[in-house]
Amino acid sequence: MYILGIESSCDETSLSIIKDGTVEVSTVVLSQMDTHAYYGGVVPEIASRMHVENITIVIDEVLKKAGMSMDDIDAIAVTYGPGLIGSLLIGLMAAKTLAFIYNKPLIPVHHIAGHIYANNLVRPLEFPLIALVVSGGHTELVYMKEDYSFEVLGGTLDDAVGEAYDKVARVIGLPYPGGPNVDRLAATGKDTYDLPLPLNDDSYNFSFSGLKSAVINLVHNEKQRGNEIIKENLAASFQNRVTEILTKKTIRALKERGVSNLIVAGGVAANKGLRSSLKQACDKENINLTIPEIKYCTDNGAMIGAAGYYAYAKGLRADLSLNAKATMELK
Amino acid sequence: MKYLFVNSATTNLVVAIIIDGKITYLYNENDGNDTSAKIMPIIEEAFLKSNIRPQDIDKIFAVNGPGSFTGIRVGLTVAKVMAYALNIPVVPISSLEVMASGFDEDVVALIDARRGYVFAGGYDKDLNSTYKDSYVLFEKNKFNGKLISFDNFSFETFKPKLDLFKIILKHENDDGVNPHVLNPNYLKLTEAEEKRLYDGRN
CATH class of the missing domain: 3.30.420.40 (ATPase, nucleotide binding domain)
Structure with missing residues (x-):
């Protein structure tokens, strides 16, 4: 067909x-x-x-x-x-x-x-599965027990993850689209800045506007003090918080639902930091991880x-x- | 010859089929909300009632603006895709000319473009242009002719009237446009583009 x-x-x-x-x-x-x-x-x-x-x-x-x-x-x-x-x-x-x-x-x-x-074009989906959908407009954790059956476990309460990336990129002076640029810069930096782990609770929801504001305030305060921002370190710190909370809640969803298949989808699935964080966690927990190629x-x-x-x-x-x-x- | 006419640029939604000079179907209502949901079922009914298939159409007349940006695109996307798929010519028509078509005197068709601006076009009784379709600040003495509009203004206007035959007669022999390059005639940049131009000057 x-x-x-x-x-x-x-x-x-x-x-x-x-x-x-x-x-x-x-x-x-x-x-x-x-x-x-x-x-x-x-x-x-x-x-x-x-x-x-x-x-x-x-x-x-x-x-x-x-x-x-x-x-x-x-x-x-x-x-x-x-x-x-x-x-x-x-x-x-x-x-x-x-x-x-x-x-x-x-x-x-x-x-x-x-x-x-999109994952089905890489290899057929295996059920049950958890899907982490992350893009410029969406951040959602979805449970699927069979084909075309969706149970949304949680989602963002404010900014989508990609949206937060774009805004943070603008604050540290990186061009649009922000996601890939922050990702690239983060790879060269160290996690030295004190940023909060956003919405670190028992829900499957996410919130990135607080983290985004923390970055904006930090840049502003450092400027006021006449301190230079180490952009690559700020990018790395921001990215680490984002990938940590996404990985943490995703793994918990897999465990609580007794699911061993994870698929990742959406534009932010191209993020190298997120890919490696999820891969590490899935290897440790014996979870089959599928992330489609960037296209x-x-x-x-x-x-x-x-x-x-x-x-x-x-x-x-x-x-x-x-x-x-x-x-x-x-x- | 079999023609399809589509106008969804203004609150006045028009779908018509004309076969050998006879109107076999006409939808002409001032209920241009939810056009994106309504227009295809209306077109389907138009073909059904006219007893022809889309493949029988020889030419499409499609209004390409000015008017509601989304409204223009809804009808024009249908016309573009249909003309492309059926490999037939499509002729763009001004929404202001459609509004002016039912009068036997000089009229100026107006669409409220907010903040005191209007989309305005002047036409005589034969639909010759007397004031080029434009996006302008409204000033009464700018225009010669009876003011017509579907919108409510603080000054008096008359309701537009449709004369489909007059429009078809006028444009029947117009060259069709390649559907790939048939695009809306918004007469106005987006706000983002305007701001960029403005910032560039300052």
Whole structure:
């Protein structure tokens, strides 16, 4: 079964053709990152404008790359939330138009489900599992007992982890996107700064705005005192707190649920500090850890096509009145 | 010839199918909320009631602005994807011209663009432009003609009227645009771009 996956929830216009939820036939990702870098972050209206400019070009490319036509496609899967509403709408309207013209089933896919199923393109998911989803917009711990069944154990109460990275990067003078830059700098520094371990409690929730504020205050206070900030050490200290709390709560979730499979998804899964911290902990606890290669961590249509296959198997369908949702729970 | 007409740029949502000079389906309501949920079922009904398939359409007339940024994109994405998939021409139409189409006199169509600004376009009874579609600060003496708008202003305006035939007649022989380069005509930069330009000057 060939599924056309469509993703436009933030600043990537991406389409992919996926066979049977596991094989990537073709993918096109048109990233707007260079444009948004001028503004230090994603500007929603500019993102929406670029999606509409690019949508048919990306549809055309993904089909040509696969050597297929729309007649070869069995169903269309689309991200309908959560995300930037104006951005989501472009992929959604395109999906509905194609579903209408070619009379194909329309499969509604939750963006986070997509991130989780990116792992299925690396190796088939094994259940039960815990998924740690970390990106610029999301920080969530999800329990799955079987395919396309999601129980959200906890999530961020304020900033998503990637958002905190971007803000900290700005404070220490690193360009957008902040995450990879902080990660790179942290690798060269030492954990010398006294920063709090955020929301170190019994819940599975996260909070990164306090840690972010602590970094901002520290930089401000040191400036007042005329002290020079050792940027690489501050990056390392911040990154250590983030990876420590993410690792700690994730491992606890695995233990408490008696689960031995962990998958990591989302843009921040590309973070080297987080990867090594999770790997160490999983090795110690005998947990099977899957982290997809970086191209599957960031937003892409492939993950939506993969998730769409399992959503379809579960009987999920949408009609032409499907609307985009800026926020919605993963169920 | 079989035409599809789509306008979701303003609160006035219009979907129509015209077959050999006859309107076989017309949705023309001032209920342009939730357009993203409504428009495809309406288009589906339009084809059903007209007894044709999307593959039978020869040309699409799509309003590409000005108006609500999101509204413009919803209808235009449908038109772009349809024109691309069916390999047929798509002709962009001004939302202000659509508003002016039902009058037999000079009118100036207005859309509230907030903070005293309007999207304005002047048209005569044959839909020739008398005041180029623009984003301007509203000043009454700027415009010649009857002021028309769907929006409420502090001054008197008349409700726009649709004459689909007049629009089609005027644009029937316009060259179609390649759907890849058919884009909204917002007439206005985003706030972020405006700020960047402004900061660059200062």
